[in-house]
Amino acid sequence: MNETTAVTCPLCGDEVHKLIYRFHLESERLVIDKIKEQFPEWTKNDGICSRCLDYYHTELLMQQRMLPEIGPFFPVKSPDDFIILPSALRIDTDVRFTGKGVTICFIDSGFYLHDDLIKTSNRIKKIIDITHPDRTEDFFNTPHPSAWHGTMTSVVCAGDGYCSNGLYKGIAPDAELVLIKVQDDNNQITTDSICKALQWVVENHLIHNIKIVNLSVGADENISYHESGIDQLAEQLIKVGINIVAAAGNDTQVMIKPPANAPNVISIGGVDDANDLTAVPFSYHSSFGTTVDGLYKPELVANAIWIAAPILPRTYEAEEAATLHYALQLSDKELMQFWPDVQKNILFPENGNEKMSVTYCRQLLAKRLMQTKFFSKHYMHVDGTSFAAPLVSGVIAQLLQAKPELDPLNIRRLLFSTAKRLPDVPVVKQGYGYIRPRRALLKILNREVVMKKHASPFINRPKRMIEFHIQNSCAHQISLAGSFNYWAQDVLLMEPCANGSWKIEIPIPPQGTYTYKFLIDDKMWVEDVENPVREPDGFNGWNSVLNV
Template identity: 30%
Template sequence: MDTPRVPALTPRAAPQLLQLAAEQPSTVISVVVQKQTHDQSIEALLANLGGTIVRDLPIINGFSAKLQAGVIRHLANADGIRWISLDTPVIKQACTGQGCIDPVRLAAAYPQTISADRLWNRATPLRGQGIGVAVLDSGINPQQDLYDNVTWKDRIVASVSYNDGWNQTPYDMYGHGNQVAQIIAGNGSTSNYAYVGIAPRANLINVKVSDDLNQGTATTSSMVAGMQWIYDNRAKYNIRVVNISLTDSVVESYHVSVLDAAVEQLWFNGIVVVVAAGNGGAGSVAAPANDPFVITVGAADDKATSSPNDDTIPTWSSYGPTIDGFAKPDLVAPGVSITAPMPVPNNSLAQTYPANVTAGLNGTRNFTMSGTSVAAPIVAGAVALLLQDEPNLTPDQVKYRLMATAKPIGSAAQSGAGEINIQRAVDATTTQSANTGTAISQLNNDGSSPTTWTSTTWSTAKWSTAKWSTAKWSTAKWSTSAQIMTPPRTKTK
């Protein structure tokens, strides 16, 4: 295997920022600033240059700010600056458009495709009890399917919001976060168990980072702020998994992405990070899906059948190698025509794609989506089942277990280890670790030389112990994401 390359040294600001500084110096822009120091000298310099701090981001030893583009070069040359990034839009990786639990009632195929249904009714049922799954998305609304169907307590145990646009409550009027939450942990009660999430008794932690308008857009800084909250509250809510169904609009090295630096810190602190690969096909894997540590999930088409034997990989599912030479995705899960109950009938997705709305029971409605955005929460729910069964597994052990027990499908380039089979993963006994020897993001280095990861590198990694030394940088490139239209469909046996 080729050694992933280390980015070449360039100025301490993203190239597109330097271009904006030259071409549109009076334009006010949003940036994310990272510091090498832990004092307030950079904040003071920013104020002297006419800039305004918007949000403190201690998870990356930095902050987000607004300033005129013309002062970027001056700020980038200051002592104590590590890197300045554009506070870029972060894209939903979902596509929409036309297009005891009784498994016999299931109308959706995906729980049986990955064998989750075989774990729900064991002597010791595995339904995600006690495991906290954080959903970094457009919010989650209180709804019947997200109550515990044994105790009838609300399983949305915490809700916070960091989005910058309209409706800064934690509620989802866009529709994406609710869909993700249902796929992870819906209990099926509103649909008479036709649509049941993978971990129907897991707890959900609602971290809203994207807007209800503008197609659910998030920003780098809102995502990092959300991840900071997850880190700070991980013990309080037993957050063991985080689902991120968004990717950056810039394709770049993981050594220069603050999103990658942040997800690595969650990973090193015991949280399994599951990320959608994207919907752009070959060579389009962006942060944080490009990070070598996290579990990057591509999409499979389950053909609406319970057996995985006829499954294929849709051409739009993103795959690598990444800019740094890592193979992605790590595995795949069903991601075509995934249907779930829709608790807010007038959300933006339903209004934009009315053909994807179908009638449910007692006046309820369902919504169908396709994309790696709905494949990732299938894996996040599966991880909750595995961690309920073996709570002492580390993120690296979880990743290795899922990949070692996946069913090969299509080409390895497109599907990684293959399609997830959570029953095999639970029944397996290996405790080997993935990622050993992998270089951590240079934004997380403690010193100027690359650090490689082993199971004992940071036994108790903490944000406060991360030092911010000089790093090497590569050229950032812009990319777009694909939109895939698929009609609703029902399961066949």
């Protein structure tokens, strides 16, 4: 994948990879009006970066008294002036499960041996540059520009919070890691590099006991998963028991691409919780919709903004963050004495003829803190499905710690069946819903997980039968209904089996495409979460699709 050419946001002036041009006129009219108050010449065709869009959303919430301003620097609801809520707290994980004994492989732009991964205990089993396999571990002791993204994703998932005294732990802080760099020296991430990285995992997963692969990078091409080398390797890994998690992307106008488009890869979209534990998550501008093959993606959504991630050490940004937070703690007299040194390390705009008073200096510091997102000297808050995916990878590590024999089929069933459908997010944007780690773990702890050899529906051609099954330990009756029986209810009654399993076999219908659902206790319709092929049912839910 070629690195996207940087563009300049017309509002904040920052260089970003892309601008947002598509607005939901009804829900975002107030945002557009607010922008035009401050920038009268701006139009929707000029675009806006995601950071500015989030800023104006938050400003409106504050004006409407829906979101109070806590602290003088970040207009977000936080328990302290400089605190972004820890990700594990926001997605409500069970801290007893830390991914211990589970190995996660990150395929990303590059990496740095960050203290949150190695200082307390070095949990990196292997780190390689797939574009230069001869490079040693010493290469990753230097903070190369390519290291930013991969260092952030791996720490978001599996950091132990060393630089924050444990506050910003990842979801799986005891997991072990294999890190594969795929960005070359020309700053490109190519399909060939990603394929080489996945092939390396195929050949070495048993040596390192890899159980999860996280991909917050992907290909550029819109092609069928049948024709994609990335997708074929991902599906091959899934067949041998490795869970593949991929970011869906951050553009609502583009189609989801490899590897997130593959049928059994868990594609992760994003939501925004406004950094507020009491808020109901709402839409984030993540990619969604049908793939070239007609599959609906993503399957799940997780938090994709206000995510605490490390600032790459020994960089200009790290020096600026340290200077900002040091300057903010100074008295007025000390600040003015120290100001010439502050200006050397912080990128302030030209002040023209503005008098450098203490008040003005503190205003500059506050504004720069907002622009950089450096909420501490070691961490900044980031956004994108690149960081939602590692949250889900961390949750899978927790599930595997609780029940190591879980395979990808049963991991999918656990996550999809326990996800929460969000009321104000279109079903095509959220898939099965918002991830709920505790609910999934509770199913394991209550021994409600039954290992299955094959997914539903299973077509048994020698017997000319199709087997459907579902897991529900609370139901009194479950029936199967679909277009193959004209959606007749209480006709195809399923047989209860051990441990809350239900199944039914029906003759293979004539060749064609059919939709179906399960009806639980004559009142609740649910889709077949084991079937990756689905379509919207017209009621903000899904019909499962059977192709014969």
